[in-house]
Amino acid sequence: MKILLTGSEGQLATSLSRSIPQNIQLIQLNKRDFNLLEEEKCKQIIQEIKPRWVINCAAYTNVDLAQKEYDIAYKINTIAPLFLTKYIEEIHGKLLHISTDYVFDGESSKPYQTLDETNPLNNYGTTKAEGEKNILQYKNNIILRTSWLYSSYGQNFITTMLKLHSAKGKVNENIKVVYDQISAPTSTNNLSKLCWRIIREDLEISTENQILHWHDGGVTSWYDFAIAIGEIANKKKVLDHYSTVLPIKSSEYKVPATRPLYSLLDIEKTEKQFNIISNHWRYELEKTIEELK
Numbered sequence: 141m142k143i144l145l146t147g148s149e150g151q152l153a154t155s156l157s158r159s160i161p162q163n164i165q166l167i168q169l170n171k172r173d174f175n176l177l178e179e180e181k182c183k184q185i186i187q188e189i190k191p192r193w194v195i196n197c198a199a200y201t202n203v204d205l206a207q208k209e210y211d212i213a214y215k216i217n218t219i220a221p222l223f224l225t226k227y228i229e230e231i232h233g234k235l236l237h238i239s240t241d242y243v244f245d246g247e248s249s250k251p252y253q254t255l256d257e258t259n260p261l262n263n264y265g266t267t268k269a270e271g272e273k274n275i276l277q278y279k280n281n282i283i284l285r286t287s288w289l290y291s292s293y294g295q296n297f298i299t300t301m302l303k304l305h306s307a308k309g310k311v312n313e314n315i316k317v318v319y320d321q322i323s324a325p326t327s328t329n330n331l332s333k334l335c336w337r338i339i340r341e342d343l344e345i346s347t348e349n350q351i352l353h354w355h356d357g358g359v360t361s362w363y364d365f366a367i368a369i370g371e372i373a374n375k376k377k378v379l380d381h382y383s384t385v386l387p388i389k390s391s392e393y394k395v396p397a398t399r400p401l402y403s404l405l406d407i408e409k410t411e412k413q414f415n416i417i418s419n420h421w422r423y424e425l426e427k428t429i430e431e432l433k
């Protein structure tokens with residue numbers, strides 16, 4: 141089966157390319173080869189390759205910078221998914237598109253269901269939510285929402301925390317991390333497995349499963365996650381020392397984009413559909429940190 145992977149140098153795409161199942165021909169295209177700002181070129185490539193599935197990992201993902209660069213984020217996260225779905229439908233293919241918990245406002249007190257109303261708080265979330273709506277105009281596509289994605293490479297919360305634990309731990313300084321944003325981390329390894337399962341089963345798409353949710357099992361705050369990263373990295377001898385993490389409120393940590401306070405996605409429907417249980421986030425974190433040894 142021929143699969144086209146966009147944004148091939150990103151963290152999720154890298155995990156996907158390291159775990160290609162048998163009988164899959166993966167065509168990996170980076171931003172230079174397949175730029176979502178170049179519609180005509182993307183159209184030609186889709187028409188030439190005629191993939192069964194396109195996995196769209198390309199996105200504008202800088203949440204804070206999107207507050208300044210709305211137009212470019214809108215083109216990549218909102219407009220591009222619309223033309224991708226159109227051209228993919230013309231060749232009778234399917235789109236597996238990755239989206240985010242930041243489409244929600246975090247006002248809920250229970251995990252978000254796939255059909256709950258979106259109400260993003262920042263430009264990144266707005267462009268992703270609008271992109272989802274564009275995709276839903278067509279059938280035969282899957283929107284896979286995930287949260288707090290990380291891997292052992294690239295720039296993400298884990299790699300940032302490891303650097304901070306190392307630098308601050310050495311001079312006995314604390315790290316301050318927000319404790320009032322609650323969700324679940326997702327290792328790209330765990331998410332890749334589900335992506336490949338969807339593709340391998342060549343999933344039949346109905347209105348029921350057009351939107352799926354996935355993250356590592358359990359729930360946590362950035363603060364607890366930061367502590368676990370230091371402790372596990374030290375236990376696994378990836379760090380010689382780690383720093384004390386102090387809890388702060390989001391209101392004390394000034395960043396351009398407001399984040400939802402509670403954006404836990406309900407993954408039960410996906411677990412039932414595929415008859416799988418998501419590994420707990422501590423287990424996935426340990427495995428990811430081991431990759432750094």
Ligand SMILES: NC(=O)c1ccc[n+]([C@@H]2O[C@H](COP(=O)([O-])OP(=O)(O)OC[C@H]3O[C@@H](n4cnc5c(N)ncnc54)[C@H](OP(=O)(O)O)[C@@H]3O)[C@@H](O)[C@H]2O)c1
Pocket residue numbers: 146147148149150151152153170171174175176177196197198199200201216238239240241268286287288289290294
């Ligand atoms: N990271 C998270 O915490 C998180 C959470 C929830 C959902 N998601 C979603 O998960 C998906 C994958 O995220 P990720 O963390 O793997 O992202 P990532 O590492 O930032 O990768 C995104 C890739 O897209 C590329 N890209 C940017 N603009 C492009 C364009 N105009 N045309 C083609 N490619 C372009 C980037 O290239 P450059 O780096 O060269 O710009 C990068 O290689 C995204 O849809 C994201 O919204 C992420």
